[in-house]
Amino acid sequence: DAGVTQSPTHLIKTRGQQVTLRCSPKSGHDTVSWYQQALGQGPQFIFQYYEEEERQRGNFPDRFSGHQFPNYSSELNVNALLLGDSALYLCASSLPASGIYEQYFGPGTRLTVT
Amino acid sequence: AQSVTQPDIHITVSEGASLELRCNYSYGATPYLFWYVQSPGQGLQLLLKYFSGDTLVQGIKGFEAEFKRSQSSFNLRKPSVHWSDAAEYFCAVGAEDSGYSTLTFGKGTMLLVSP
Numbered sequence: 001d002a003g004v005t006q007s008p009t010h011l012i013k014t015r016g017q018q019v020t021l022r023c024s025p026k027s028g029h030d031t032v033s034w035y036q037q038a039l040g041q042g043p044q045f046i047f048q049y050y051e052e053e054e055r056q057r058g059n060f061p062d063r064f065s066g067h068q069f070p071n072y073s074s075e076l077n078v079n080a081l082l083l084g085d086s087a088l089y090l091c092a093s094s095l096p097a098s099g100i101y102e103q104y105f106g107p108g109t110r111l112t113v114t
Numbered sequence: 115a116q117s118v119t120q121p122d123i124h125i126t127v128s129e130g131a132s133l134e135l136r137c138n139y140s141y142g143a144t145p146y147l148f149w150y151v152q153s154p155g156q157g158l159q160l161l162l163k164y165f166s167g168d169t170l171v172q173g174i175k176g177f178e179a180e181f182k183r184s185q186s187s188f189n190l191r192k193p194s195v196h197w198s199d200a201a202e203y204f205c206a207v208g209a210e211d212s213g214y215s216t217l218t219f220g221k222g223t224m225l226l227v228s229p
Contacts, residue, residue, distance in 0.1 A: 004157070033216060042118075042204050042219030043158070056209075056216050090157060096215040101146055101165070101208055103217060105158040 002027060004106035006091050012112045013081050021076040021109045025093030031055075032074040033103060034066060037088040049074050050096075078111075086113045116141040116207045120220035127195045128228050135190040135223050137205030146208030147188040148217065149179055153201045161203075164188060175199070200227045 005024045013019050025032050031050045035043035045058035049068035068074045072093075078085055088110050092103035117140045127133050139145055146165050150158040162173025169181040179190045188205060202224050206217040 031215060035217075035219075040221075042206075042221045043217075045216050045218070048216055058216075092158075092217075094215050101215055102148065102160050102163050103215070104160070105150075107155075107157040 004091055004093050004104050006089075006106040006109050008109060009107070010110045010112075012114060014114055015081055015083060017081050018077065018079045019081060019111060021078075021089050021091075021111070022073065023076070023091030023093075023106060024073045025091075026104045029093035029095045029104070030072050031094045031096055032068060032072065033092045033094070034074070034076045035090040035092065036060070037090055037108070039087070043090055046076070081113045083113050086111060116145070116209055116218045118205050118207050118218055118220035120203075120205055120223050122223045123221070124224045124226065126226040126228055129197050130194050133190075133192045133195045133199070133225070135203050135205075135225070137188045137190065137220060138186050139188060139205070139207045140186065141207055145188075147179075147181060148206045148208070149173065149177070149188075149190050150204045150206060150219075151201050152204065152222075158204065161190070195225075195227055197227045197229070200225055 007022045033048040034046040037043040046060050048056040052068045063079045065077045088108040090108045091106045094103045119138045148163045149161040161177050164181045202222045204219050204222045206219045209216045
């Protein structure tokens with residue numbers, strides 16, 4: 001049973017560029033959440049997708065957008081990159097409808113903006 | 115809005131000694147509480163969770179945590195620490211308005227294990 005997978009592992013971008021990160025949820029999970037973890041900080045919730053729609057959103061600007069596909073995989077897009085966007089981006093999947101609320105995290109994508 | 119405080123940024127424990135990592139939360143209703151561990155360069159692994167019922171919960175790798183409503187705390191404990199426990203530990207609370215499926219994390223406690 002594959003867990004949550006993310007790609008790429010590492011990414012280096014320049015200020016002003018756009019980036020797309022990808023996530024495949026744990027088998028059977030239908031809800032995907034994205035978190036940003038800056039160096040020395042705990043993860044911060046960006047948004048959550050369910051049934052291909054954004055269901056919840058944290059305190060992040062519109063430069064951060066996402067998408068969920070029919071197979072429940074998801075993408076996180078960040079436009080007009082800033083130096084402060086450098087962080088570990090974590091994807092988590094869950095199945096809230098089952099009554100099991102824990103989230104399973106992927107290994108993350110390390111984004112460096114120069 | 116909910117919040118989580120982990121007062122200790124770093125803790126050093128001798129191998130074989132007991133461990134307690136502190137976590138305090140702020141939330142208006144009964145919280146769903148979690149402890150996660152993160153090894154360097156890795157994602158987060160769930161150690162244990164509290165939803166309801168018995169306030170002492172057991173997790174993986176010999177960890178346990180106790181929910182104390184009166185103190186708004188959910189401290190993580192282990193009776194004997196192993197060198198492999200060195201990692202960063204995060205406490206998190208689940209948000210009710212999303213069906214407890216989004217998490218607010220503390221800033222983490224880095225555990226160092228000395229020989």
